[in-house]
Amino acid sequence: MSVEQITQKVIDILRGYVKDTTLLEKATPETHILKDLKVNSARLVDIIIKCEDVFGTSIDDDEADRIATIGDAVLLIQQKAA
């Protein structure tokens, strides 16, 4: 799966947790999931579970703690797929 495909799937996942979905239209790899998209921090665990299901992988707690931006998530998924 290409970086672009992974990025699009991550954005699709985030859509369910962002109150104002227009914020996703300008999303870049640097977009911060909590600060820029204003996702409730409690929902990060739900986003991780959804990523595990969509990409068919498992993400442990230490790996999850390293995800702050959309780019962080894409990079981690890309590495795990490699």
Next chain:
Amino acid sequence: MKRRVVVTGMGVVAPNGHGLDVFAQALREGRSGIRHIPELAELNFGCQVGGVPEGFDAIRQCYFDHEKLLSINDNIGYASVAAVDAWTDAGFAVPEAEDDRVNWETGVIAGSGVGGMDTIARTVVPMVNEGKVRRMGSRIVEQVMNSGTSARIAGLLALGNQVTSNSSACSTGNEAVIEATARIRLGLATRMLAGGSEGASPYIWAGFDAMRVICRKFNDLPEEASRPMSASAAGFVPGAGGAFLLLEELESAMERGARIYAEVLGGMVNCGGHRMGGTITAPNPEGARRCVREAVADAGISPREIDAINGHLTATYADPVEVKNWSAALERGPEDFPWINSTKSMIGHCLGAAGAIECVAVVLQLRDGFVHPSLNCEDLHPEIAPYEGKIPHAAVACPDLKVVAKAGFGFGDVNSCLIFRKWEP
């Protein structure tokens, strides 16, 4: 002098109607909300009927964004919709999520009897047992904590005064109104949303079915199953829903020119102490009578001023005892007894929501000047038969209806009684 407390808004999600006008019309027509529940039959329940609000999935889509909908089980959904309806009915707007202002003068007391049991049964227990705790996600605690309803409502409406959830079995909804009234009287809040809710779930109702206290004899005739005061009463019919009243200090209501439905003249809660015939499941008659007498005293009226009673009246063996208790507490025999009816005859027993939904029914009867029918009691219990003339089988127009008493008597031997008076400026 006590600060006076009035009702300026109401919201209701009942088995026979969502919204004040639909519910008022259902009450007037004696429209039952009791239906066959196929899931109860599949699960081999003795009772296979219940009162569940219809079409609620579509209703909730109109109230919450896609993100919130993921955290709203039936109990919280009924509570939140009814609370938002009460808020807007009182003339307030639902604040935008981006609006950072907090309403420090308004709080909420939102009770439940059993609460988020459906989430526990359908998600928590299976996933824990399968060793999948890690995959339960973030939305469990907010749906199963006892204060899940009040917490959600506070967030929707930016409420900053006391935000809590009470629980006292069948007395829960009334107790919320009484506690909220007390807080306003004390000057600690200007406004309080007060009410209760209960989810619709076989996991909530199973324990009652096992006790054989819910109706098993009318599975083929759902609308006839809830029979308060009847000689053929066969146990209560389980129900679900939610209702809220916006209680407000009179001066605040007058200042903002609010429409006032009724005044909460007084109220009382107590417990029979599981003595003198009371148990964990049965009321001590003296406790119930004291509760009514003290509510009347708190209201500062004579018992003779009570025009109608909306009873607890669930359709169990306790109904004749309850009617005798009212008669003794008010010192009014069959010849000068007030009107008496049971909203549960139409909606079943909505447990933690019962008191709140029935308080809304009381205020609507005061607003519109009628006493709603009590269904399915043409064959009155012999001990209630002397009161026959005071039990309406069809709606009775009562333009002079002014004072109505509402009571709840619950498991735990707990009692509650409220006195409402029609608002006449």
